Amino acid sequence: MRIRIKPAEDFGIGGAVARETRGRMLGRDGRFNVRRSGLGFFESWSAYHWLLNIGWPTFLSLLATAFVSVNVLFGALYLACGPGALIRPADDPMTSPFWQAFFFSVETLGTIGYGHVSPRGLPANALVAAESFVSLVGFALVAGIAFARFARPVAKIRFSDVALIAPYQGITAFMFRIANIRSNELLEVRPRVSLSRRRMNGGSTEREFHELALERDNVVFFPLSWTIVHPIDEASPLNGVTAEQLKASDAEFMIYLTALDETFSQIVHARASYRADEVVFGARFRNIIDREDETGMVRVDVRRIGAFDMTPD
Amino acid sequence: MRIRIKPAEDFGIGGAVARETRGRMLGRDGRFNVRRSGLGFFESWSAYHWLLNIGWPTFLSLLATAFVSVNVLFGALYLACGPGALIRPADDPMTSPFWQAFFFSVETLGTIGYGHVSPRGLPANALVAAESFVSLVGFALVAGIAFARFARPVAKIRFSDVALIAPYQGITAFMFRIANIRSNELLEVRPRVSLSRRRMNGGSTEREFHELALERDNVVFFPLSWTIVHPIDEASPLNGVTAEQLKASDAEFMIYLTALDETFSQIVHARASYRADEVVFGARFRNIIDREDETGMVRVDVRRIGAFDMTPD
């Protein structure tokens, strides 16, 4: 016998969390309000993962720091080989032995090797060999990480600032709007929307989860904006709910969305969440798609993704 | 309760677009006739995405321009260090100080470092260190992007120039033909065909969408050509439609197709569209598969993918 999984439970945050958390589970940006403890530094902290996720300025600063550090280190080591280890032009205006050694290291690490300075004796030559190895391997690693940073597909979906609950085809519906703000196309976009709220259960409160049925649960093409709609029919857990009840139950709508990135042919995803106070009752999204202009193009104004009008009673 | 999604609505262009557009939605080449506005330059414009999509000549020209520019910049900086910053051979016929500095920069950026010219003093050496860093990091980025350009799987499906509506197994059918024009094999090819057309609704016109049921909706192997067929039975939205009605309703057939690229083991996709005036009534595709020759091979002539004959009444 296959045990039926009730849709309401299918979203996947474990029961234990459900009972104990009261704050927001997903931040507006989709990050989890969760901390994992009890792990050693190297177990949980994946250097590579971190190097992938830092911004480009941080990444480049890091590389520059590493570049200078390695040259300081090897510069010091060349210096330690004694005064005759590096042959230099006699009239060199740069008389500091450290700077001499440092810039010799630069020429070696960068595989330039002008030769106006050159190593002399076994220790200096052995250091050159070591630095050459560091240069080759280090550069291979940097190139690998630089590429991986590029190749990582990231969806940049903009979600409307608020979700709406508004009249919709005779009933009401919960809806929010999304747009792709990258220039690459997204295909086969599939959202899943889950409602989490507190419920009185005897004396204690429990957190319950419902997956919300969507009017349309995928689109093949996503060139413009898309208003994702959960019709509040009799089967909906939102049936008859008021704004006050939604807030009182500490409700949170969690969204998980996958898509196929056309440029990279990889599956990308986005997450977001709306709390009860980010849901507006009795409003409609304003049209953000302009009529075709002389070129026959359709235009969508992504800035106004969250624009809405209150509906007259 | 799970809300049933009618196949006709499942294709995924939002209703708002549907109502307002009149021109072609997908170009013949599968690009969207859509513009996203209201985004900052850096939000929507992904430099990496652009670098991936430009042609190789443009890409290489860009690299060459960057190479020259960086050398001009560093050449100017070496020049600014003053006349004694670069030691040069006394009998150098190239007397222009700028060219001397420019080519010294080339030797440094390219990590060649012949050494007939070499830096002298702290400023020149510091510049060398900076240029060496630029060289290492810049090269890593270029290698990364070059690889990403290679690794991006792209399906090159050729679609017949026109689609046909022709007698088919007792009824009629809408059909078009595709072939893979790359040498890599495509597997598990899955097309989806959607019809979009205008419809009078009271006084105003609306655009309606129908997903068309296909005789066969996937093939595992795709070594030759494939004629994709939508039989026009009683359930088809094309049932009884004439060429004039098709044109009057501003009909557009949109095609979305995924496949597994054998070489890269990645999912690739193609898009295309036929407008009403690209549909020929009463025609059959001509056979483009030759009988096996002496080697036992089957041969398909991809040039004639769109070749058709009018059927006699």
Added chain:
Amino acid sequence: MRIRIKPAEDFGIGGAVARETRGRMLGRDGRFNVRRSGLGFFESWSAYHWLLNIGWPTFLSLLATAFVSVNVLFGALYLACGPGALIRPADDPMTSPFWQAFFFSVETLGTIGYGHVSPRGLPANALVAAESFVSLVGFALVAGIAFARFARPVAKIRFSDVALIAPYQGITAFMFRIANIRSNELLEVRPRVSLSRRRMNGGSTEREFHELALERDNVVFFPLSWTIVHPIDEASPLNGVTAEQLKASDAEFMIYLTALDETFSQIVHARASYRADEVVFGARFRNIIDREDETGMVRVDVRRIGAFDMTPD
């Protein structure tokens, strides 16, 4: 209405091929006996695809040829700059101007730049700049392709030399055996088996296709060998077929198999085919799994993947 696709037609070689081919469609190694004509050289021939698929010796020979060619080219160009363009040691025993220029090019392309030879004058220096650019870009491309060659996941499934039709659980079954001969694990292995055979249809012959139902159509783990079994029950197109009938109908069993490669976390696939004369009636595969030895290991002898015994009548 959704048109039902009969399993027998679902394998995906188009009808036109079916009617016209008589030889083998898939070679024993899974390649198609198919040629695409009518394409321009650059349309069908993907240089990158080719560079990915050639063997390593060919690939390295190609690189070596390119390396020498570029150096011959630039050597000739340096030579064309005239006798004073390269400053050389006076006592150089290598008096051939071409070799002098060639090896200077090597030092430049390889970014070594010892400096015992150095460029003199604008033309030679400009050539150095050009060669440096060629070196940087060329190397980035080579590194990219080398990586792509590595990263391309390839399943290496060994198929038994013959397929068997033998008694099986009261009825008979069509079966063949596979093993993974790479050291990386394959997961979620899913084979699809299709039968193609000729059938008399009035005066002409047609080729018909049947997808064969498998006793088990996927395995999660695939550490050993797997005998894939199609039970020949009443619903099987092989029901009651004899070896002679199989040969007379020019039957071919085509196999398509996907799996998840553990090392690369990518979907890989393999193809193979058995013709009627590669099917043995009345035989069983010999056991190739040894009892666990002292270490508790199970051992599978992949060499004997095709070993079988005739069953006594």
Added chain:
Amino acid sequence: MRIRIKPAEDFGIGGAVARETRGRMLGRDGRFNVRRSGLGFFESWSAYHWLLNIGWPTFLSLLATAFVSVNVLFGALYLACGPGALIRPADDPMTSPFWQAFFFSVETLGTIGYGHVSPRGLPANALVAAESFVSLVGFALVAGIAFARFARPVAKIRFSDVALIAPYQGITAFMFRIANIRSNELLEVRPRVSLSRRRMNGGSTEREFHELALERDNVVFFPLSWTIVHPIDEASPLNGVTAEQLKASDAEFMIYLTALDETFSQIVHARASYRADEVVFGARFRNIIDREDETGMVRVDVRRIGAFDMTPD
């Protein structure tokens, strides 16, 4: 007719293994207790696969060894060119001809080329060309492998040390707990649990397999820990089983788990196994999720993933 595949058989270790093995099939770490024999060295041993799977210290040592070896080789070759092949400073304190040649090779392989030593004559120059080619190609390969090592997504799921069989919602259930110990998020986690045990069948014993139905067979988000539960209802093969029976039947619970790695957007997987003596009867997992602290965060203590308490009778 489609042959129904009984869930119990769906896990995918072939019957032959089942009958013959008695030890553990999957190690605690998910590796197979299986050896493939009969393959040539190069057939089964994928150098690339091996280079991907060794640890970083081993990988770097290997590179260092290769670096030294190539330099020893080319050093010896330069030496073989005779005493005049390398021009050196007259006052070089390093008088060993081998070390002179070795370090010249280092400067060449590393593309440094200071030039205080330089090649003289055709043989030495030809060697330089060869070493330059080795340098370029070798480095491209190393960069490719280094990147591939980085890019390979690996899930690091920690499994509880033991599985429990304990009262659960009126009946009992088999359960174990998992946590993600990497800093990257895992999405759409899907476990499959299979029971393997020996059964008397007439005089001989057979090994039978059952896939265990799970209370919830996937979670979309996996920020914390997850207790995977198989309820032991009447349909469960564990119905009524005692600890003694479990051990006597040599039972093993095999777990296979896939997830989508957020950072790499690739499917990753993990495997594990519990033997009968790693299953504790009558125990509950201890809560490892702390109440939200002042920051509103939920905290999970991954160290205590396996912590449990015996339940009072």
